[in-house]
Amino acid sequence: MKIGIIGSGKIGSVVGTLWAKAGHQVLFSSRHPEQLDELVKRAGSNTSRGSIEEALVFGEVIFLSIPYVAVQEFGRDYGKRLGGKIVIETGNPYPDRDGAIGQEVRDSPLGTGIYSQRWLPNTRLVRAFNSVWDQTLVSEAHRDGDQVGIPLAGNDGEALRIVSDLVRQAGFDPVIVGPLERAKDFDFGSKVYNTGMTGAEIRKELGIRS
Numbered sequence: 001m002k003i004g005i006i007g008s009g010k011i012g013s014v015v016g017t018l019w020a021k022a023g024h025q026v027l028f029s030s031r032h033p034e035q036l037d038e039l040v041k042r043a044g045s046n047t048s049r050g051s052i053e054e055a056l057v058f059g060e061v062i063f064l065s066i067p068y069v070a071v072q073e074f075g076r077d078y079g080k081r082l083g084g085k086i087v088i089e090t091g092n093p094y095p096d097r098d099g100a101i102g103q104e105v106r107d108s109p110l111g112t113g114i115y116s117q118r119w120l121p122n123t124r125l126v127r128a129f130n131s132v133w134d135q136t137l138v139s140e141a142h143r144d145g146d147q148v149g150i151p152l153a154g155n156d157g158e159a160l161r162i163v164s165d166l167v168r169q170a171g172f173d174p175v176i177v178g179p180l181e182r183a184k185d186f187d188f189g190s191k192v193y194n195t196g197m198t199g200a201e202i203r204k205e206l207g208i209r210s
Helices: 010-021 033-043 052-058 068-082 095-107 112-119 134-140 157-170 180-186 199-206
Strands: 002-006 025-029 047-050 061-064 086-089 124-127 149-154 173-178
Touching (some): 002 010, 002 052, 010 033, 010 047, 010 134, 025 033, 033 047, 047 052, 061 157, 086 157, 112 180, 124 180, 149 180, 173 180, 173 199
Parallel strands (some): 025 047, 086 124
16 A cells, blocks of 8 residues: 655654555655655665655555644645545644644544544544554554554544554554544543553443444
8 A cells, every 4th residue: 555654753754664564655755855865764665755745646545643733734735635535643732832723622522533624624534643652653563462552533434444454554453432523532631542551451441342
């Protein structure tokens, strides 16, 4: 599968590298792609780098890992190019960094999934990889025994299935929590956020049977 990484920072670089090592074609992008040469060298022969526009054309799946405050603007700027694509969105609202919109999302009972869908309409949106620290992703991928759980929320069943497969191939246990309104169950400050829980532990905490 071709995966476009938009935002090749702490999360995007780690997860993109894991997918490249699993055999996927990965294009890392940023506003300054010339700064990504070392990442591409480190991530291996299945990777390349380019502009955001190139990542949008390249990716069958888009991995969007940018500050949460930037998601709304990203949707305005690039939404027409995202129509019908699976978009995995990873951001967390931090008021100290994201200002009023970060505070609004944190104070709202809706959760990030609803806000992200408003800003990225017509995408097959899945919230994922927001609840696990990047260093946990580095150290615990493909570990023996019960794997670290990655909660997922989305409204498109096929998109959830595809992203679940990608989570497994990255070396983690996908936990489908439910539709986008359930993303609040693993948002910042939730009982499962940044705990390093296994998939089984997350299912138990959130009352998920399957």
